[in-house]
Amino acid sequence: VKSRGVLIAGNWKMNHGLVETREFFRLLRETGPSLDAIEKLRSARLRAWAFPPMTSLQVAEAEIQNLVFPFRIGAQNVHWEKSGAFTGEISGPMLTELGLGRALTGHSERRQYFGETNETVRKRTESLLKQDFQVILCVGETKAEREAGKTFAIVEEQLRVALGIVETSVSPIAEYLDGRLIIAYEPVWAIGTGLTATPAQAEEAHAMIRDFLTKRLGPAVAAKTPVLYGGSVTPENADALLACENIDGALVGGASLKAKGFISLLEAGARALG
Ligand code: PGA
Numbered sequence: 001v002k003s004r005g006v007l008i009a010g011n012w013k014m015n016h017g018l019v020e021t022r023e024f025f026r027l028l029r030e031t032g033p034s035l036d037a038i039e040k041l042r043s044a045r046l047r048a049w050a051f052p053p054m055t056s057l058q059v060a061e062a063e064i065q066n067l068v069f070p071f072r073i074g075a076q077n078v079h080w081e082k083s084g085a086f087t088g089e090i091s092g093p094m095l096t097e098l099g100l101g102r103a104l105t106g107h108s109e110r111r112q113y114f115g116e117t118n119e120t121v122r123k124r125t126e127s128l129l130k131q132d133f134q135v136i137l138c139v140g141e142t143k144a145e146r147e148a149g150k151t152f153a154i155v156e157e158q159l160r161v162a163l164g165i166v167e168t169s170v171s172p173i174a175e176y177l178d179g180r181l182i183i184a185y186e187p188v189w190a191i192g193t194g195l196t197a198t199p200a201q202a203e204e205a206h207a208m209i210r211d212f213l214t215k216r217l218g219p220a221v222a223a224k225t226p227v228l229y230g231g232s233v234t235p236e237n238a239d240a241l242l243a244c245e246n247i248d249g250a251l252v253g254g255a256s257l258k259a260k261g262f263i264s265l266l267e268a269g270a271r272a273l274g
Pocket of ligand 1: 011186190191192193194230231232233251252253254255
């Protein structure tokens with residue numbers, strides 16, 4: 001039983017400008033998922049989200065209005081301030097104006113290439129949650145960290161700082177977390193490499209994350225907080241991953257770019273719901 005349903009989220013990264021975004025949704029509309037998946041999407045047990053690049057957000061938001069099932073759009077990166085001298089950034093209110101209420105924080109590519117730290121991830125996450133956004137907070141260890149046996153320590157530290165948890169306290173933002181926070185466990189060595197974590201490796205990390213959330217956010221909030229797996233998820237390996245008890249969905253890069261692949265992932269999500 002998937003008490004939190006199944007969420008399939010596509011992270012398009014720096015792919016799909018206006019033309020490709022329109023084409024994706026045209027194909028999604030024309031091909032469409034199965035009636036079973038559509039029914040599960042309509043009942044919100046199955047959820048479909050995509051994170052296009054900034055310049056495609058508005059057209060994506062317009063395109064989803066033409067689908068016969070719910071589909072939600074979010075942004076890949078949002079600043080914690082509402083406006084100001086922050087060249088290259090966009091703010092929560094700017095997205096709200098477009099009708100968007102979702103965002104990613106802490107993606108490993110932001111951490112690796114753009115100087116994102118646990119502290120800036122905390123600022124973005126907290127600000128967005130306070131602005132009523134749904135946030136997918138990404139965490140995960142590098143290959144070297146895993147090989148050094150530090151996976152749990154690294155992921156716990158990322159979660160602890162991002163959620164503002166000091167020492168043994170519970171999170172000061174727990175009151176904002178009623179189902180709007182989503183964690184994505186994305187081992188860095190699995191992202192874009194084709195080296196998917198095995199279902200056993202993923203499940204082990206997810207169980208640890210769930211345990212952490214229960215202790216630090218309280219059982220009621222934790223029970224509403226989905227934990228997604230990300231890192232080389234494909235239509236071929238999605239069933240085995242989604243069958244794991246503590247995996248509530250997938251954050252997918254490469255395999256989410258084509259409508260056909262996205263639909264196959266939604267079908268896997270529908271199967272996991274039984
Ligand atoms: P990938 O990316 O599916 O292409 O490995 C996952 C992610 O970065 O969210």
